[in-house]
Structures are given as structure tokens and as C-alpha cells.
Amino acid sequence: MGSQPSKGGEVQVFQPQTQIDFSEALLAQLESSKESDYSRRQLAERYVEQRVSDRLSELEEDTLKKFENRLESSLLKGDSSDGEGSSLSSAALNEKIEQLNQKLGLFQERDDAQRAKYADGDARKALHKCLLENKGKPLNCYEEIEQFKKLVFS
Incomplete structure (x- = not known):
């Protein structure tokens, strides 16, 4: 790569062995075309990047929907209609946590009273x-x- 000097604007013309005839319109279009290999490569890369980005956003949305559905199904529902007293629900769990916090507070008060007694x-x-x-x-x-x-x- 670096061993040969850069060629600036030099045009090479290859002469084919057989006669090839192109229409004047095609030759004029090719000569006036602004596209080069580099610009076509950039366009192709942009196209691939856009397709990958679109697919990733689709996958992200799909994964997010699956997660939300799983989260909704895993959340415990409120009071169930079967009338069981021991059924699990978010409200029942919150109530149990509150009861445990009250018991813990009572134990803490009793422990503090005993410590004060021995202090x-x-x-x-x-x-x-x-x-x-x-x-x-x-x-x-x-x-x-x-x-x-x-x-x-x-």
C-alpha cells in the first residue's frame, strides 16, 4: 500500500480483445454518473446500518412487550373471587408486612426497656x-x- 506513490487522476483505458458496442445513451449516462465505488460502498453501508437499526428496534420492542406481559402476569392480583382467606395478593402481603413491622417495633421497645434496666x-x-x-x-x-x-x- 505505502510502497507505491499515489496516482493522481490518472485514467487507464483497457482495450478488449473483441469488439464491444454500447449505445451512446449508456456511455453518456456512465460518464456523467457521479457514483464511484466509494460512494456505492457508503450507500450500501448506510442501507445495511439502517436495516440493522430497524431490526434491533423491532427486537427491542418485542422484548419489552414480552417483559411487560410477563411482569403483568407475575404480579399478584388483588382480592380473588374464590373467597380464600389464605390467597396471596399484593394487598395481603402488604398487610402481613405491616403486622410484622409492628411486632418488630414491639420487640425493639421491649429490648430497649431491658437494656435500660441493666444499663x-x-x-x-x-x-x-x-x-x-x-x-x-x-x-x-x-x-x-x-x-x-x-x-x-x-
Whole structure:
């Protein structure tokens, strides 16, 4: 490619072995044509790109419709007409979640109350003091830890 210098505007004419006759109209049309191999290649590439783009958009729309249909079919419907109390629906699940959140809140309140009860206790203070005095040696406070565990977990 780079070993030969570019030829600028040079026209090569090939003489065929046999006589070929073209009409004057065809020759005039070919000579006046602005199309070259490069422009035809660009047109072909644009055509292929457009076809690929159209097909991709069709596939995208089709996939989106399938996804929406599957999503709609997978969503749990509201109150069913069969009258089952245990039927699954979005509303029933939301209600169960709300009930669980309320129970969790009650457990949290009870846990906070127990922590407050032991926060000011003598066993906690003794354990805290022992751990401060024996920094890096928590096994020296084994008895205080066991006493605190008995209070908390009983």
C-alpha cells in the first residue's frame, strides 16, 4: 500500500480483445454518473446500518412487550373471587408486612426497656470498671462477665 506513490487522476483505458458496442445513451449516462465505488460502498453501508437499526428496534420492542406481559402476569392480583382467606395478593402481603413491622417495633421497645434496666445496674458498672482496670486482659474479668450474663439472659 505505502510502497507505491499515489496516482493522481490518472485514467487507464483497457482495450478488449473483441469488439464491444454500447449505445451512446449508456456511455453518456456512465460518464456523467457521479457514483464511484466509494460512494456505492457508503450507500450500501448506510442501507445495511439502517436495516440493522430497524431490526434491533423491532427486537427491542418485542422484548419489552414480552417483559411487560410477563411482569403483568407475575404480579399478584388483588382480592380473588374464590373467597380464600389464605390467597396471596399484593394487598395481603402488604398487610402481613405491616403486622410484622409492628411486632418488630414491639420487640425493639421491649429490648430497649431491658437494656435500660441493666444499663444502670451494679453488675454492669462492676464489669465496666473491671474491663477498664484490666485493659487487654478481659479474661481477668471472667466472674463479672458471668454475673452480667446471668442478669441479662435470665
